[in-house]
Amino acid sequence: MTKVAAMPAAGATRRALGGQSIRNAVRVAPCPRLSSLVASRADLHSSVALRERKPAISSIAELRKHIPGTSMLKAQEAIVSTWPSSDPSKGDDIQAALAWLEEDRAKSGLKKAQKVAGREAKEGWIAVAVLSDGAGSGTKDLQQPINPTSAEARANTPSHAATLTSAPVASIIELNCETDFVGRTDVFEKLSRDIAHSAALFPNLGGAVSAPNLAAATRLGTGFADLDTEQLLDFILMEAPDSASVDSDETASSAAAPTSPRTIRAAILDAVSRLGERIHLSRASVLILPPPSTSRDEVRVANLVGSYVHGSSATKQGSSQTSLGRVGALVLSTISHASSSANSSTALEGLEPAQIRALLRSLARQAVGFQTTSISHQPGQEADSALLRQPFSMLLPAAQLAVQDGAGEGDVEAALHAWGRQRNGKQVQVVGLRRWTLGESGPEAQA
Template identity: 30%
Template sequence: MFRLAQRPSAAARSLLSSAYSTASPQKIPLALVAELRKQTAVSISKAREALTHSNGSIPGALEWLQQDLVATGTAKAAKVSSRATNQGLVGVSVLSHGAGLNTVGGVRAAMIELNCETDFVGRNDLFAKLAMDVVHTAAYISEATDKGPHFASLSLEQLQEAPLLLHNDPSAAPTGTVSTAIRDTIVKVGENITLRRASAIVEDAPLAPKADSARRLGSYVHGALHGLSCGRVASLALLNICSPYLAKFLRDESARTQLGLLERSIARQIVGFDTLSIKNRAENMSEEQVLYTQPFITLAGEFNGLPVEEALKKWSVSNGLVGEGGIEVLDFLKWSVGETEQS
């Protein structure tokens, strides 16, 4: 049988406490410090402190760091909360592009703007991964509306309370919320971080898909960082394909490849111009602010330079989508970091 050791005297406990509190961080092997930093990205001094408190145990240090984040994170976030956040990233997540060879359709995507204080942090890998996790979560938790497919703003409060889903490991069990992930990152980078806006589009796959009509999504991120779908400017475009030959078109691998290039070209076009609408409105916009009247400069090949609307019609015919409709742009979303939001 195991017996509890006799409780040390008050003097002994004081001596032990003093010994632990004055333990030299230099006694912690550098290999342990490096391993802990590899797993957590904390500073060298914080890694040594955690390992000192856990007697050199990596699992114990991880637990101590988590408790330390909770204890100090809220205070740190409150301390920097008044600082302006004019830098950051726009993140894009597309979970379902729409109809394809082996899918009857349905689109699901989101866009968020995550802000920080400096461009240095905005380009940091830790910040970029946070942006991608947040936008992946936004795309996953969003629901279809009864107003038809369109980009709709998300409640920031609800999004921040949602369990954070990792974009590179969606099956992993959440360990915190979007809000706590932002708080923890504030502690790590030492800057204020704010979630400025979020929008999503969701249209579930129809129970009885139409044989001659389907939705598709195109996306583009300008200056994407770290191989992730986040940068200073980004766009999402909702397209509709309408043709009696749609099924044949989607079975053709070459046609699907060309469709993917077209979708990206449209999203790039939206970013490349001061695009405010798809078709002309009564506000007397210039031709370069109206997508359909812009010269299609991002589309390679024979239709390059034509007005976008004309190019889409000729592209549809050229790729076997003859008949009424062809490819049209139904809606789009374009955000730049720090811009004044448009109504």
């Protein structure tokens, strides 16, 4: 028969507990589970407070203003995701929400870019940027200079005379997308302008230009160098000063967004995220020339660049520095004294800047208007494909070519000779040309 152990007497239990009652002993004993329940209840209270709280309408509006194209739901998600869980009473953190949106769009853009990588993209724009044309000052359509000091100096130049200023700075790029609809959106147009503007500054701001391309640009003064698009994609995107003026209010407001500098590649991925199509930079070419020299011999030759695009609406042509079209051209020319002249003045002294620019634009219009493939005639080439052999049908009246002694008749080369002869024997030569048509590019550079 099993014996049951006797229960200790109440007095013995009280003595073991140091004189405390059993009830008091239970009360003072620590309870980890109870502490956990209290903490969980506090977290639950905080979570309920966060669930009951809603982002301010003004915060959502501000986010959408900073980053156009952001949906209300995405803006709300950004604000909610950046709320501090430790203090639900704090206000919306706009800066944190902006950072969250940037990161989210970068991830989304990369995923979409990988998804659409195999699609054909032949639409988009040929974008031309001319930051300085080299034609001097004195007219309202003066290209905005890079050097502010030079701008101040040119402000005091008489309006009737051109002066030798900074070397021309220009670029031409092709940015492609899948459809014409996306190509005409403000987001894509602004991106095209900004990339062209950045490409023009690429050599001047330390961008590497491959040795073969640099040699080709400087050989015989041709001036143009084709860029490695992979190198350009990793260059910082610089907003074109005039890009906001032709965009919608929604896109223009993004200029005030306090975002950190980003590369051209990142900007393209961001556009892919917003537009949902494949976007890639097909090609880019820049003008590379040495800065103007103060040498008496060298200042007698002025480098000048003219530009023109075709196939864009009037609003896109209204830009002063960047232009978008389906066909675009940059033409590099030189103006110099006649070889027999003993004149020690600069090449542009005494010339009207407006007339110079009209002549430069006429040459670019001519290159775009004809199927121009070269400057001079080459063996086996059709005559009309060489710029200098074409009839100068695109000559603008503002160039002021007086019709005398056969001037104004014949081909482009004859007209240039006549224009210079009427201006104290100046010599005008075309030394460089880039004429691109949308969709004709070769191998594509992936963004």
